[in-house]
Amino acid sequence: MSDKQQHVIEELLSSYGRTYAQEAGIRLRNTPQPLYRTLVLAHLLSARIRASTAVATARALYDAGMRDPRSMAEATWRQRVDALGRGGYRRYDERTATQLGAAAKLLTERWGGDLRRLREEAGGDVSRLRRLVQEVTGIGPTGADIFLREVQSVWPEAAPYIDAKALEGARRLGLPDEPDQLVASARPTEPAALAAALVRAALDRKLVDEVLARAG
Numbered sequence: 001m002s003d004k005q006q007h008v009i010e011e012l013l014s015s016y017g018r019t020y021a022q023e024a025g026i027r028l029r030n031t032p033q034p035l036y037r038t039l040v041l042a043h044l045l046s047a048r049i050r051a052s053t054a055v056a057t058a059r060a061l062y063d064a065g066m067r068d069p070r071s072m073a074e075a076t077w078r079q080r081v082d083a084l085g086r087g088g089y090r091r092y093d094e095r096t097a098t099q100l101g102a103a104a105k106l107l108t109e110r111w112g113g114d115l116r117r118l119r120e121e122a123g124g125d126v127s128r129l130r131r132l133v134q135e136v137t138g139i140g141p142t143g144a145d146i147f148l149r150e151v152q153s154v155w156p157e158a159a160p161y162i163d164a165k166a167l168e169g170a171r172r173l174g175l176p177d178e179p180d181q182l183v184a185s186a187r188p189t190e191p192a193a194l195a196a197a198l199v200r201a202a203l204d205r206k207l208v209d210e211v212l213a214r215a216g
Helices: 003-016 032-045 051-063 069-074 077-086 093-111 115-122 126-133 141-151 164-172 179-186 191-203 205-215
Strands: none
Touching: 003 179, 003 191, 003 205, 032 051, 032 093, 032 115, 032 141, 051 077, 069 093, 077 093, 093 115, 115 126, 126 141, 141 164, 141 191, 164 191, 164 205, 179 191, 191 205
């Protein structure tokens, strides 16, 4: 990697090197509640909506007491809709409220409300892990990628998880689109934070221009 590319990485991470879970106030650990909250966040982020709105909505659901599969399933559909609306998630609120309820019920019935059991079922196979995540109601390929990008620090078998959207951001910044090289150049920053920063670059042309200008 050239000196210019290294400067780009450093500038990107200095301003945008944080995960979406961190923005949503999730202290990610390999325990049931933060893993579930990160899955809900991934669900919200996977829609065609501003990331800031998805993050605000994840906080609104938490503030409304919907912090684990049981509390999400026990909430009424109207309570879920109202919380989604308070977060600004109005365009998809009714469908998403239904999906969140169904997903919570499935997680409880199949994995006891504990995503670590889903991880155990995958047996260390990341492709299988990605498929299993997509069995959760409302989670498609995009949502699964977001979830695995975010949890790779606590599920290290998935790391480095630098998916197609993150690599798109790397190309926009003139960086190599080779995951291991990107991760090596970003150390000691965690791959999850690097991936999130690259995704922000993929989604925001102004961010790219700003980082490139500062990098010289």
